Amino acid sequence: MTVDRTLASRDRANRLFDAYGALLTAQQQRLLRRYYQDDLSLGEIGAQMRITRQAVHDGLRRALAALERYERAMGLVRGVANAEHYFATAPRSRPRPSAYTTTVRGRTWTFRTDRGVFARRGLDPGTRLLIETMHVGRADRVLDLGCGYGPAGLVAAALAPRGEAWLVDANRRAAALASDNAAAARLTNVRVIVADAAAPLADATMDVVVTNPPIRAGRAVVRAFIEDAWRVLRPGGRFYLVARTAQGAKTLARLVAARFGAARQAAAAGGYRVYEARRAEGDGGA
Numbered sequence: 001m002t003v004d005r006t007l008a009s010r011d012r013a014n015r016l017f018d019a020y021g022a023l024l025t026a027q028q029q030r031l032l033r034r035y036y037q038d039d040l041s042l043g044e045i046g047a048q049m050r051i052t053r054q055a056v057h058d059g060l061r062r063a064l065a066a067l068e069r070y071e072r073a074m075g076l077v078r079g080v081a082n083a084e085h086y087f088a089t090a091p092r093s094r095p096r097p098s099a100y101t102t103t104v105r106g107r108t109w110t111f112r113t114d115r116g117v118f119a120r121r122g123l124d125p126g127t128r129l130l131i132e133t134m135h136v137g138r139a140d141r142v143l144d145l146g147c148g149y150g151p152a153g154l155v156a157a158a159l160a161p162r163g164e165a166w167l168v169d170a171n172r173r174a175a176a177l178a179s180d181n182a183a184a185a186r187l188t189n190v191r192v193i194v195a196d197a198a199a200p201l202a203d204a205t206m207d208v209v210v211t212n213p214p215i216r217a218g219r220a221v222v223r224a225f226i227e228d229a230w231r232v233l234r235p236g237g238r239f240y241l242v243a244r245t246a247q248g249a250k251t252l253a254r255l256v257a258a259r260f261g262a263a264r265q266a267a268a269a270g271g272y273r274v275y276e277a278r279r280a281e282g283d284g285g286a
C-alpha cells in the first residue's frame with residue numbers, strides 16, 4: 001500500500017473513503033481528508049495535527065490498509081468500479097429515458113438523459129461551475145470534449161449564435177441524447193459526433209474547448225483530452241477544464257500547464273475547480 005497521490009491512487013482512496021470512511025477512526029478520517037481532498041503535504045498535516053511527518057505517513061498507510069480490508073470483505077467499490085458512464089461506447093444497461101429542467105446562464109433547459117450516461121439525474125455541480133465560468137463569444141467555434149448528453153456544449157452553442165458548437169463523446173447513447181437535446185432547444189449550430197477524444201477534428205480550428213473529463217477512465221484518457229484540446233485550439237484559443245478537488249484537480253492543472261505553458265484557476269466552489277489555459281499566440285507547432 002503506497003501513500004502516493006497519482007490520479008489512480010487518489011481516485012482509489014477517495015472511492016474507498018466514500019464507501020467505508022465512516023468505519024475509520026475520526027483521526028484516520030481527518031488524515032485522509034487533508035491528504036487526498038485538501039491536497040495538503042505530509043508536513044502541513046503534521047503541523048496542523050501536531051504530530052510528526054512520519055506519524056502522518058504511518059497513519060495514512062494504516063487508514064488505507066483498513067479501507068482495502070473493508071473492500072476485500074464487502075466489495076462495494078468493486079461493484080461500481082466499471083461504472084459504464086465513464087467508459088462505455090455502447091452502454092449495456094437497459095434504456096430508461098428521463099428528463100430534468102434546470103436554469104443556467106439565464107436560460108431554462110430541459111435535458112433528456114438516460115441510464116448509462118453521466119449525471120443522468122441532474123446537472124453535475126462541476127459542469128455547472130464550468131458553464132458559469134466559460135467565456136464564449138457570439139461567433140466562437142466551441143468544442144465540448146466528452147459532452148455526455150450535452151449540457152456544456154449546448155449552453156455554449158446558445159452563447160455563440162453566430163458560431164457553432166461541436167459536441168464529442170465516445171458513448172453513443174450520450175451522443176444521441178446530445179443531438180436530441182440540441183433539437184429540443186432549437187439549436188441549429190450544433191454538431192454531435194461519436195469519437196475517441198477529438199480524433200476526427202482538424203488542428204487549430206476551435207476558439208474554445210471545454211471539458212469535464214472522465215477522470216475515472218484513467219490518466220491516459222485525460223491526457224488525450226488535454227493533448228487534443230491543445231491540438232484543435234487556434235493560437236490564442238481558450239481551454240476550460242473542471243475537476244473535483246478530491247479527484248486530483250491540482251494534478252490535472254499541472255498536466256494542463258505542462259501542455260499549454262500555464263494554467264490559471266478561474267473558479268473554485270463546492271469542491272470543484274475550473275482551470276483556464278490559452279494556446280500561445282503564434283504557437284503553430286507541437
Ligand SMILES: C[S@@+](CC[C@H](N)C(=O)[O-])C[C@H]1O[C@@H](n2cnc3c(N)ncnc32)[C@H](O)[C@@H]1O
Nearest residue numbers: 118127146147148169170171196197212213214
Ligand atoms: C465526466 S463525464 C462529463 C459529461 C458531460 N460533459 C457533463 O458534464 O455532464 C465525461 C464524459 O466523457 C466521455 N468519455 C469517456 N472517454 C471518452 C473518450 N475516450 N472520448 C470521448 N469521450 C469520452 C464519457 O462517455 C462521459 O460522457
